[in-house]
Amino acid sequence: MRLLRLIAVTAALTLSCGEAASAAVGPLSGPKEVSSAGTTVAAPVRWPVHDLSSEPHTCMRYDRHAVNLGGPGPDQNCPADEEPQTVPPAPTRLPERTIKAAATYSGLGFDTCAAPSTDAMQAWARASPYHAVGIYIGGIDRACPDGNLTPGWIQTVARQGWKFFPIYVGLQAPCWKNPGRGHPALIARSRRWTQGQEAANDAANRAAYFGIAPGSPIYFDMEYYPRNDAGCTQDVQAFLSAWTDQLHARGFISGVYSSSKGAIADMALVYESGAAYRADVAWFAHWDKVPQLFGDATLSNRYWPGPQRIKQYRGGHNETYGGKRLNIDLNVLDAPVAALK
Numbered sequence: 001m002r003l004l005r006l007i008a009v010t011a012a013l014t015l016s017c018g019e020a021a022s023a024a025v026g027p028l029s030g031p032k033e034v035s036s037a038g039t040t041v042a043a044p045v046r047w048p049v050h051d052l053s054s055e056p057h058t059c060m061r062y063d064r065h066a067v068n069l070g071g072p073g074p075d076q077n078c079p080a081d082e083e084p085q086t087v088p089p090a091p092t093r094l095p096e097r098t099i100k101a102a103a104t105y106s107g108l109g110f111d112t113c114a115a116p117s118t119d120a121m122q123a124w125a126r127a128s129p130y131h132a133v134g135i136y137i138g139g140i141d142r143a144c145p146d147g148n149l150t151p152g153w154i155q156t157v158a159r160q161g162w163k164f165f166p167i168y169v170g171l172q173a174p175c176w177k178n179p180g181r182g183h184p185a186l187i188a189r190s191r192r193w194t195q196g197q198e199a200a201n202d203a204a205n206r207a208a209y210f211g212i213a214p215g216s217p218i219y220f221d222m223e224y225y226p227r228n229d230a231g232c233t234q235d236v237q238a239f240l241s242a243w244t245d246q247l248h249a250r251g252f253i254s255g256v257y258s259s260s261k262g263a264i265a266d267m268a269l270v271y272e273s274g275a276a277y278r279a280d281v282a283w284f285a286h287w288d289k290v291p292q293l294f295g296d297a298t299l300s301n302r303y304w305p306g307p308q309r310i311k312q313y314r315g316g317h318n319e320t321y322g323g324k325r326l327n328i329d330l331n332v333l334d335a336p337v338a339a340l341k
Helices: 118-127 151-159 189-209 230-249 263-269
Strands: 032-036 039-043 049-051 067-069 104-111 132-138 163-168 217-221 253-259 281-285 309-321 324-336
Touching (some): 104 163, 118 309, 118 324, 132 324, 163 189, 163 324, 189 217, 189 230, 217 281, 230 253, 253 309, 253 324, 263 281
Parallel strands (some): 049 067, 104 132, 132 163, 163 217, 217 253, 281 309
Antiparallel strands (some): 032 039, 309 324
């Protein structure tokens, strides 16, 4: 995978720089081909092309169709009513990295906000049909604190036979809307790439604290957001691309959790583009109560084939095994899980 800072074209908005180039959305159309630094994309013939290295005063605008090569200059010549865009560029080239999964699991699992007691986990290990558990290891928008979750808890529960899929709840989409569930911290357009890297570094550090080894996945929880804002889509794509790239740099596998009609759909848009890093694993929420990874109407079988999928097929509800009752979400997995140090 690689990220190019060269060209980004969308059906609705101009993208401003290398970060935006990681977030091209929608099908490309039109007969015009634009090439730069060994990459060629198609764009509508009516769109102008700006080489920002030779036109440093070009104003980067989100309300005009255009193909922009490079990043914005420091002295953009913008109309009085337009603010220049100052999104910092991503590196011109990023090395392709492939992280081999240290462990995988195929079967049923659950996730719950707070880690249950070790006694509850032991009872469920003996009586429930589940053998993998999602654990929330950190993130600024995480709802539950560590609580029972400690390095010792993980070692004890692992000896009971459990597999883990670690979850990190970082900054949410800037167009996030969900009245009644608080006000989470959101991605800032001007820092979306840097914030994605920061989230990955924090997640990798938290994983290390809990004794989770490189080669393990960390799943970013990007809650549902309305997808009728192309700029917001681009922000999410760039942020998650940075998350993936930096997790790879730290030796971890990148996963993304979201609604199949939320961030997963936006990541699918760039799955084959080469313009953005895609997550290694898609964890998609579709609460149809069908524990089936493929053949789902909301996600094409072409995307994330093989052991690269988790489906959350039922939302929060109570279940009881061995006399221990928990409120859980249900998942079916064929995906990487944590390896312990």
